[in-house]
Amino acid sequence: MTSISALRTLRELRRLGSVHAVAQAMHLAPSSVSQRIKGLGEECGMPLFERSGRGGRLTDTGEAVAELAEKITHQWERGMVNIRNGIAQAPRRSVSIGAFPSALTGCVLPAAERLRGQNQFQVELLEVDPRGAASQVEHAELDMVLTLGEILDVDQSLDPRLTVRELWREPFGLVLPRAFAAAGDPMAHIRSYADVPWVLPRRGSACDLMVGRHLARLGIRPRVVARSDDWSLVQRMASATQAVALVPVTCIEEERCDIRVAPVRRTELLERTVVALESVESAGSRWLPAVRAELDRSAEALIDHIQDRLPTIVT
Numbered sequence: 001m002t003s004i005s006a007l008r009t010l011r012e013l014r015r016l017g018s019v020h021a022v023a024q025a026m027h028l029a030p031s032s033v034s035q036r037i038k039g040l041g042e043e044c045g046m047p048l049f050e051r052s053g054r055g056g057r058l059t060d061t062g063e064a065v066a067e068l069a070e071k072i073t074h075q076w077e078r079g080m081v082n083i084r085n086g087i088a089q090a091p092r093r094s095v096s097i098g099a100f101p102s103a104l105t106g107c108v109l110p111a112a113e114r115l116r117g118q119n120q121f122q123v124e125l126l127e128v129d130p131r132g133a134a135s136q137v138e139h140a141e142l143d144m145v146l147t148l149g150e151i152l153d154v155d156q157s158l159d160p161r162l163t164v165r166e167l168w169r170e171p172f173g174l175v176l177p178r179a180f181a182a183a184g185d186p187m188a189h190i191r192s193y194a195d196v197p198w199v200l201p202r203r204g205s206a207c208d209l210m211v212g213r214h215l216a217r218l219g220i221r222p223r224v225v226a227r228s229d230d231w232s233l234v235q236r237m238a239s240a241t242q243a244v245a246l247v248p249v250t251c252i253e254e255e256r257c258d259i260r261v262a263p264v265r266r267t268e269l270l271e272r273t274v275v276a277l278e279s280v281e282s283a284g285s286r287w288l289p290a291v292r293a294e295l296d297r298s299a300e301a302l303i304d305h306i307q308d309r310l311p312t313i314v315t
Helices: 004-016 019-026 030-044 060-084 101-118 133-138 149-153 206-217 231-241 288-313
Strands: 049-052 055-058 094-099 122-127 144-148 162-177 197-200 223-227 245-248 259-262 271-279
Touching: 004 019, 004 030, 004 060, 019 030, 030 049, 030 060, 055 060, 094 101, 094 288, 101 122, 101 144, 101 288, 133 144, 133 162, 133 271, 144 149, 144 288, 149 162, 149 206, 149 271, 162 231, 162 288, 197 206, 197 231, 197 245, 223 231, 231 245, 231 259, 271 288
Parallel strands: 094 122, 094 144, 197 223
Antiparallel strands: 049 055, 144 271, 162 245, 162 259, 162 271
16 A cells, blocks of 8 residues: 655655655665565566666656655645644634636626625635636645646646636736827737837736737737736826727726727637636535635626626727
């Protein structure tokens, strides 16, 4: 039977790269390290480590098993800390949710306000980057995250134990300064704005990747004059720099008098998909059904808002 000590040994071998380094770190004889890895490989039915001269490397199977070992040992160690602290002896009365800022504002916070009124459990909230959100659920740091489906689609390492549930799809509107638009009727092609200044999301962020790929597909190499992940600031920047920007429709500040939304053709429309990500372990929480119901309620309100705005941003 696989032991936690064997899994820890494989985890350390992956991290340190050599049997001797693992032996020194774990205060074991090198032969004991080798024996643990060999025994674990026999249980898996495949070798996990290949020797080469005085060193060696993990096999492809060894890499996969080591990744699983890291997750298992992380959960084990976290659980043991909780047991020692007496936390596991009482029913857990909290659910932790992570989300990127606009999903927190538009969906999670309204849901959390309603859940607070039920007075059954505490909702813990955390702002997360969509690009690292999945790992926080995988490592049991959060019960649930709201992230972008488009980011998950390109993540080949997504843990199969995670469940993905779509909440809503959201188009981006083309925002431009009102003074800029006053020169004539807004053009119905994003390509028509290829030569004007652009405001983009923070370089390297999830939304920067999405917007950048979309503009590249349209053959646009934007002249960037400002960047921010704060959509309110993006709109202020667009006005101040006389630039255009793509902004999620639920983040467009309709009351602003210095900007307007130019309709674009449906074939040029950029959309993002907001999904809820949970681990198998978290799915059994007695509180999560209530959380899902309230998040769905918030998502339905956002969908209604998007449908109301759609005629103004799509032609």
